[in-house]
Amino acid sequence: MVNIVSINANGLRDQSKFQKFCSFCSENYYDVVAIQETFWSDDLVTSFAKFWNGKIFYSCAETHRQGVAFLISKKVEQEVNYIQSFDGRCVHIQLQQDDKLINIVNCYAPNSVLERTTFFENLSGKLINTENIILLGDMNTSMSKLDRCGKTQHTEDKSYKTINQLCENFNIYDIWRARNPTSRIFSWRRVVQNNLIQSRLDFIFIPKSFSVFVKNVYYKHNAFSDHSFVNLNIDFSEIERGPGLWIFNNKLLDDEEFVNKINKLIETEKQCPLYDDEPLVWYDNLKYKIKQLAKVIAQDKSRAEKSEYFKIQREFEKISLAVANNEIVDLNKFEEVKLKLKCHEENICKGAILRSKAHWAIDGDKNSKYFLQLEKYKQNCNVIKELKNSDNNIVTSTEAILDEVHKFYKDLYSCTSINKDKANEILNFISEKVSEDDMENLEAEFSLDDIKTALFSSGSINDQELNTLQIQRCETVTKVLGIYVGKDKQLCELLNWKDKIKKIKTILFFWNKRDLTLPGRAVVLTSLIMSRFYYTLTVCPLPENIKNEIRLIVLKFLWQHKSHLVKYQTIIGEKLVGGLKIPDIFLKMQAFRLKFLRKYLDPNCQSIWKSALDYFITKVENMDLKQNIVFTYLNSKHLKHLPLYYQEMFNAYYRIKSKIEFEIEIQHVYNNPIFCNPNIKLNGKMLLFEKFIHSGLIQIKDLCYEVIPGFFTSGSIVEIIQQNFPDEKPHEIKAAYDKILRCIPEMWKILLKSINPLNTESIPKLLICLENGREVPFLGAVTKLFYKLLLSEMFETPTAEKHWEENYPSINFTKLYSVANQNGLPPDCHCLNFRFACVEKPQTRKDIMAKSKHQGLKGVSKLSEYLISEKKLLRRSGKTRVGQRHDEGTAAVKSLEVDLYCQEDIIC
Secondary structure, X not given: OEEEEEEEOOOOOOHHXXXXXXXHHHHOOOOEEEEEXXXXXXXXXXXXXXXXXXXXXXXXXXXXXXXXXXXXEOOOHHHEEEEEEEOOOEEEEEEEEOOEEEEEEEEEOOOOHHHHHHHHHHHHHHOOOOOOEEEEEEOOOOOOHHHEEOOOOOOOOHHHHHHHHHHHHOOEEEHHHHHOOOOOOOOEEEEEOOEEEEEOOEEEEEEHHXXXXXXXXXXXXXXXXXXXXXXXXXXXXXXXXXXXXXOOOHHHHHOHHHHHHHHHHHHHHOOOOHHHHOHHHHHHHHHHHHHHHHHHHHHHHHHHHHHHHHHHHHHHHHHHHHHHOOOOOOHHHHHHHHHHHHHHHHHHHHHHHHHHOOOOOOOOOOOOHHHHHHHHHHHHHHOOOOEEOOOOOEEOOHHHHHHHHHHHHHHHOOXXXXXXXXXXXXXXXXXXXXXXXXXXXXHOOOOXXXXXXXXXXXXXXXXXXXXXXXXXXXXXXXXXXXXXXEOOHHHHHHHHHHHHHHHHHHHHHHHOOOOOOHHHHHHHHHHHHXXXXXXXXXXXXXXXXXXXXXXXXXXXXXXXXXXXXXXXXXXXXXXXXXXXXXXXXXXXXXXXXXXXXXXXXXXXXXXOHHHHHHHHHHOOOOOOOHHHHHHOOOOHHHHOOOOHHHHHHHHHHHHOHHHEEEOOXXXXXXXXXXXXXXXXXXXXXXXXXXXXXXXXXXXXXXHEOOOOOOEOOHHHHHHHHHHHOOOOOHHHHXXXXXXXXXXXXXXXXXXXXXXXXXXXXXXXOEEEEOOOOOEXXXXXXXXXXXXXHHHHHHOOOOOHHHHHXXXXXXXXXXXXXHHHOOOOOOHHHHHHHHHHHHOOOHHHHHHHHHHHHHHOOOOOXXXXXXXXXXXXXXXXXXXXXXXHHHHHHHHHHHHHHHHHXXXXXXXX
C-alpha cells in the first residue's frame, strides 16, 4: 500500500516548522508527500535535506513566492523517478508499484482566472501521451457548489471548464467527490472581516481504473497551514483474502465455568433425535454451537482483559509522571504494576504467535507488534498471487487463478492419452503373457451373434466366479452413488423417498417450535427442505403418492395445520406476482427432466445412456423416430411402453410444447413425423395409420423423392404398402394418402416442392418463445428457465386481485407486490403485507390491519402510502367524471375509504 498526501503548506521556509512537518509525515507513514507554496530556493532545499529521511523533488519560482515539492519516503525512494517541472507550479514524478507505472503530478494553480486557464492548458500539453495520471494539489478553484461556503460562490468560469476538459482527456476524476456525492467538507479556511470563509480547493484526481485499488481517501486537518491534508491510501497488490480460520482459544479449558457449560451443552444435545438418526449432522451442529459459545465467552473475557490492561497502563503512566515531577512514590508498587503490564503484553504476544504460526520467539520481547505484523505477512504469503498456465502466461487476477486451478485438477483426474513408450517399458517387466490363440480371439471384433449369446444364454456366473472377480450379487437392492437400485421396485421407492421424508419431518418438527412468520416458514421450506430432494429427483421417478405426501407436508408446515388463506397454485409463484416463491416438487422434477431432454438433443453430449433412450423411443408405435420424437405429441397410451422416468420427461416437454417452435428449414420439415404430429391434423385430430408405419412411411421424407423435389404419386404409395399388406385395397390406400397430403401445412409443401431434399440427418432446432417476444434456443436453456416455463402453466394469480381491481381500477399489481416485499422490513411486517395484499376475503384484510394497529406495527407504511395515493387518484378521477359516472366513482371512493381507514391511522 502507498500513502499519498497533498497539502498547501502556506510557506515552509522556517526550519523548525519543516522539522515538525517531517516528523508528522514520518509518524503517519506518508510515502509520497506533495507540497504547494513552499517558497523555497535551491540553497534552502540543500540545508533542509538533512531533516527528511528520503528524496526531495522540487520546483522553485524566481520570486520565491510559489514553489512545489515532493517528499519521498525511504520505503519507496528506489521506485520513484523525476520526470519534469515548470514555472515553480508543477512537479511530475513516476512511481513503480506492482508492475504499474504511475505518473504523479503535483501542481499549484494561479489565483487569477486567466492565468489559471493558461496553466491548465500548458499542463495538458506537457502530459500528452501520458497514462495512469494522479493529479493532486491546490487547484485554486472549486468543482461544484458543495465545495463553497460563505460569501464565495462557485462559478463555472473558463478555468473550471479547462480543468474539466483536462480530466476528460486523461480519464481522471475527483475520487473523494465520487465517494461522497452529497457531503460538504472544506480544505481551506480563513477568517475575513469576522466571517469564516471555507472552500474545497485541494483535490486528488485519479484514473477511473484505479478506483478499485483505493482503500481510503479523506481530508485531515492540521496546525501547519490553513489548508488540510488530502490523504489517499491506494493498494495495487490485488491480494484477496477470505475471512480466515477461527482458532479455538485453548486457555478457555482452564476456565471451570466454560467447561461446565460445554458439558451441559453436550448432555442437552444428546436428547436431539439427530443423535441417533444422523450422528454426523448432529456432530456438526454440536461443533457449531460449541464454537458460538466459545466466541461469546472469549469476547467477554477479552473485553475484561483489555479494560484491565488499559487500567494498568494509566496507573503506570501516573506513577511515571509523578517520578518526572520529583514526587515521592512507592517503588514496590511501581515494580508490581510493571510486572502486571508485562504479563498482559506477554499474553497478547502469545496469541499473535499462535495465529502467525511463528516457529520461535525472542525471550523478553514484550511488544507484540512484530508478531501482529508477522500474522498479516503470513496471510499475504499464503495467498496465491500469480500462476503460470499451460501457455506459459502469468495470470494474476483472482478469477483467472481460480479458473486455472480448477482446470489443472480437472485435467489431472481426467482420462488422457497414454505414453506408449512408457507403457511398453512397464509391460517388459511382466513375465506372464497371453498365448497367440487367445490373442487372436481377444483382438477379433465381436459379432452380433456373440453379443446375443452372451446376453440370452442360460448360463450364469456362479458364486465362486463372483468372489474371484470381487463382485457382490444383488438379491434385492443395492446403493449406487446414494441411490437405491435393484429388482424390488417398491423397496427402492421406500428407501429413496420414505427415508428422506422422515428426515424432513424431523427437521420441521424442531422448526415448528419456533415462532416463525409466514415468509420465514417459506424460507425454511425453500432452503432447508426442498433442496434435500433435488439429487434424488434428477435420477429417480417421482411416484404420485410421494408427490402428494410432500405437498401435504409443505402445506401443513406453511399454514400451521390451519386453513389455507391462499391457493397452493399461488404461493409457488414469484413474490412480485403475489406468491411466496416456494418450489413445487412436481415442477422441479419436470424441470430436471427437461434438462435431461436437452442433453439428449445436444450433439456435443456423447453419453452411452443416449443409446438406451434411443432403444426405448423405437418402441413408441414402432416409428423409430429417435430425436425427431420432439416433433410429436404422444398421450399416455403411446408412452406406456417407456420407463416411468422417460414418461415424466415427455410429459414435461408436452406441458411447455405450446411455447416451443422449430425453425422452418427444409431438413427439419423433411424429418418431421407424419403421425402423432400436432402440425398434421385432420378435423382437429392427429393421424395414425399403422399400415403406413409398418411399411416404413413414417416421416415426411418417406413420402418424397430422393433426387427431385415433390411427393410420391398415389400409385407409388399403393405399391409400397401392398408389398407388406397384399390384401389392402388400393382405393383405401389412396384415400389415406390423400388425407395425409391435405393435412401437411402449405408452407411445408412449398418448401418440399421447390427445394431438393437433404439426405442428411439433422438435430431438431427448437426455440423457446418467451412472453417478452424473445426466443431462446432449447439447447441453451437452463433448469431455472424450464422451471419458470412450467410454473407459468400452473400459477394462478391471487383471488384477492379481483377485490383490488373493483375498488382500485388503476392499481399496478407489480408495484403493489414490490412495495409489500420491500427489503429491510421486520419479518412480522413482511407477513402482514402478504396477508393484506393476497388474502381473498375483504373482512380478513380488515381484521389483519386492526391487529397490526393494535400491535403497533409500522411495516405496512409504504404499502399504505401507495394505496392511499391510489385513493387520491381515484378521488380526482371521480371529480372529473361527475357528469358521466358520478355514482360509480363515489361508490368506489367510499369502498376504498372503508378499506383504508386503519392504514391512515397507522401513518398518522
